[in-house]
Amino acid sequence: METEVRLAERFDTDRGHLRAVAYRMLGSLDEADDAVQETWLRASRTDIGEIANVTGWLTTIVGRVCLDMLRVRRRRGEELTAEPVASSAPGADPEDEAVLAESVGLALLVVLDTLGPAERVAFVLHDLFAVPFTDIAAILERSTVAAKKLASRARRRMHGTPAVPAADLVRQREIVGAFLAASRAGDLEALLAVLAPDVVRRTDRVAPGGEGEVRGARRIAEETLTNTARARVADLALVDGEIGLVVAPRGRLLLVLRVEVDGDRVTAVDVIADPVRLRRLRIALAQSGLR
Structure with missing residues (x-):
């Protein structure tokens, strides 16, 4: 019971961080909130007594959840579109999401959408949230070297190549x-x-x-x-x-x-x-x- 209470308190403290990670992964506020909720469901089944870094552990869980969601999205053939996408769930505040998108960077969200699921996870977790590549590799079920290569490839695509001096x-x-x-x-x-x-x-x-x-x-x-x-x-x-x-x-x-x-x-x-x-x-x- 004590560990459950500690986990609930830690999760409430980290909720904003987990939401920020998920939003950059998914580019949708309602999907980010869904990912955070799923993270809680998965985390609540675990005894955290032996976990030294609970925030890091929760971040890896939300990373796995977002990777699964990105893969489902890819299988459904979702891609960049020239039409506005209703990314807020019924009852959600579109203005809240608009403010969040602008604070993150509209161009950043657009370019993130050009990355594959594994590239996006590796880039967001490492370059934006400083998650170690060993943890990212575990999420992606790949080697640490492969995780580094994915982040490097994503980084090149994010920054592009100028055509002028x-x-x-x-x-x-x-x-x-x-x-x-x-x-x-x-x-x-x-x-x-x-x-x-x-x-x-x-x-x-x-x-x-x-x-x-x-x-x-x-x-x-x-x-x-x-x-x-x-x-x-x-x-x-x-x-x-x-x-x-x-x-x-x-x-x-x-x-x-x-x-x-x-x-x-x-x-x-x-x-x-x-x-x-x-x-x-x-x-x-x-x-x-x-x-």
């Missing part, structure tokens, strides 16, 4: 970041300052009454101000080796903006919404540090 990448990040900040703030003057006078916006999915191509800084700035909601769920990302934007409500990919920069101005914005084109893009993190 480092100095150009820094400049792109500054300009595209300024464009995003002005879009979120609804600041017309700031948008005009970052857009070239003859900037062009193209899209592969035209809404009724819309235009596939729009030219001119003022027209594009005014159009952008009608989409501030999308700007709030956008994040910088490396798109085919150059800085662009992913629009990802709750971390689910909806659109990609390829942004061309010349000097200190944006000269073109290509909005990609077609699912086939989205799947062909190489999306990676725009920054070396992870949030």
Whole structure:
């Protein structure tokens, strides 16, 4: 009875940590909560009297649970989609998940979705939560060397390969970041300052009454101000080796903006919404540090 009480107290203390691990593994708040609940059910069947590091033990259990869930998802053929995915369970607070996704990093969640189950588990546990490779290997039922290789491969995919020199990448990040900040703030003057006078916006999915191509800084700035909601769920990302934007409500990919920069101005914005084109893009993190 004493060990059961100790486990319950420890689990309550670690619940936030376990939820954070599961959310990064699964990219869905309700699935993360399901994983935490399953972790409790599995843990509660065990006598923790001989377990020295209960938090580490619980983390390995939630890792196994998430791996199972990712494998089921893969078998069902789930993949990146250009349509918004309802990732909250009935009764869940979508705003809560939106805030969580933004705090984690929308681009991070999008790129994590490109990894296979074993790669995702190895990367998240080691690179984001510093779980030793010996523990990860046990979860994956592979050797420690194999677990290290999976994390390394995932890391390369997460960070991608820039297609331009480092100095150009820094400049792109500054300009595209300024464009995003002005879009979120609804600041017309700031948008005009970052857009070239003859900037062009193209899209592969035209809404009724819309235009596939729009030219001119003022027209594009005014159009952008009608989409501030999308700007709030956008994040910088490396798109085919150059800085662009992913629009990802709750971390689910909806659109990609390829942004061309010349000097200190944006000269073109290509909005990609077609699912086939989205799947062909190489999306990676725009920054070396992870949030």
